[in-house]
Amino acid sequence: MSFTKVTVSALAIAAVAGAASARDNVQVAGSSTVLPYASIVAEAFGENTDFPTPVVESGGSSSGLKRFCEGVGTNTIDVANASRAIRDREIAACAENGVTDIIEVRIGYDGIVFASQLDGPAFTAFTESDWFNALAPQVVVDGALVDNPYEKWSDFNADLPAEDILAFIPGTKHGTREVFEEKVIAAGCEATGAFEAMMAAGVSEDDAEDACLAVRTDGKSVDIDGDYTETLARIDANTNGVGVFGLAFYENNTDKLKVATMAGVAPSTETISTGEYPVSRPLFFYVKKAHIGVIPGLKEYAQFFMVDEIAGPAGPLAAYGLVADPDLATTQEMIANEETLSSDM
């Protein structure tokens, strides 16, 4: 009985609230990787303009895009942050709910780094093959595909420390995991010859590609579903642990972590912007065009985000760890013209 009362009262309030709700602040949700950048911009936007400070929620790229695609109207969000490009499936879901005109904005690039305890064993140089050998359920030994026999890093690469393998990698709900699989594990799968071995064993190409991305389940690889702070806590507690972090997070915690090179290249904003460092990905935000002109300050927010003083190499975003997009001018022009994703995608 009490529950119905609450619901009824809630509905009554909703009716009043709905009548009065002319939302005047921009609402943003999505990737937790983009959250710090978006909040830096939102704060500066509030300081520099007469618009109220936008609200930025986190929750992950997928959940952000899902909410973005719920429909058009002031009770849906205006901007979705994503650490990966929007998928065709999501564009279709958007269109189904009436969200047809979407402006895609590429903010810049983000590096993914491999770090361990500052005073721990000397994990200083990795290759993609090392990570595949350490984490794959099946690896190639003497030309044959066998269940992963490796216990220590030095078992397959004498240059690495003789320490038990213990890797903390992002959980599957993170956009970072996708990049890690694609750019590290899959690359290692090719490089070690495991992919060819699978194909030779008669596995179809699609299945072999999927099998390449699998991760061993014997406890040597630990999925971290929380944020980088959780990974950091696990590294703190395990001297031989190696974790996957965002470049910005690492740069804020250099007093606890040391970073390793990947394929001989040390991660830095320079090596990532030139493309030398292999594990990086673009970051995006998506703007609902139908809300421009309805929600005050929405277009201005998007424009403010991408001006040279903010998103450029000398701006606060780069200072925090973003690798600036060398082609900012195109993006700025695109926002000014409100160019949407082409519908034939």
Added chain:
Amino acid sequence: MTGKKSSLLELDARTKKRNAAEKRFQYFGIGAVTVGLLFLIVLLTTIVSNGTRAFTQTFVTFELVLDTAEIEAAEASFVKTSKYRDIITAQLAAKVEELGFETELTSADDLKQIFSSGAAGTLREYVLANPESIGTTEVFKFRTSSRVDGYSKGRVTRESLARDKNLAPAALDLVDQMQEAGLVDRSFNWTFITGSDASESRPEQAGIGVSMIGSFFMMLVVLVFALPIGVAASIYLEEFAPKNRLTDIIEVNISNLAAVPSIVFGILGLAVFIQFAHLPQSAPLVGGLVLTLMTLPTIIISTRASLKSVPPSIREAALGVGASKMQTVFHHVLPLAMPGILTGTIIGLAQALGETAPLLLIGMVGFIASNYPEGVASGFLDPNSAMPAQIFEWAKRADPAYYERAWGGIIVLLGFLMTMNMIAILMRRRFERRW
């Protein structure tokens, strides 16, 4: 007369054994209490030692010439605060030279890292609010950046800065000299208690004030909905409802509801209040409604217990002199049960105040608590966070200064919880009647 002699003064083996068992049990009890206390002490010392640092902040104070041309140029630019920041940096550099500090810092960028990036916003706000100050010289007190602040608190050392690109180690030598000259000092950080959330690039400016207001509005919603509904439901169930299978089922389910994990209420809130009723996201109103659902069983159970503890003789006496059932309840039983009901309500509110899980699902985490509400309606409907959600958010952020603030937030929250529990205990002591 050959039987075994027994003496009251001399204990036999079995009595000794029984006494020993009793002693042992007492030692176990004392041990358990000690372990509990030990944990409490460890917990409190950790919180206090980690959190107190959040309550002080290092400031840099110096005179700033507000040049008309410079300010006009800054106002004409697109990102105005970055120009204001340049003004501050240039004048700080001039000040350093004037006072003859020795420093290896050469570029303006290095100096910029000493004070908070929020200083530019503070300056612009001041200039806009006091246009007559343009063209004069004013003394400003800016927050230092989180690294300099951390240095004065012992969190940051020269060694740790060697690999940190956010502040050059040489800057610390300059900070030392500025401190000697009285330019840099540490004082109580009111912003931490009254301020709003800040972005990841300036933890030194973050405060728990706005989310405290969010928590306040949520508690208001909980009080307004949960107390009347809970009390009405328990009075009906306890005093009027027939004892049959249906009321039994309701009773069992209320107890069940009290045991439901709070995250479930969050999912329910998301589905009912946001997706179905279209209430605004991240609003304290929705947070309050969700917490109402969570608090209701607590209030109903404690209210029913205190109604039950009113002796039947009171009811019989009232009925005996001709009062109706309703008069009996409202004139006699309810006033006597009131202290118990209020205690239960306060404890329920305290529980709701510390709850985070359901708030995660209705969008109260992130960079939310950045605007003060403009009025009562905006306080209920505009996006805001709550204290525990804000602490959760801070603990996730990359800059270690936020970690310190998360602990500081815990101290503030604990302060509120302890006060509420204290009030509940005092009320029970003061008003409770025993028969």
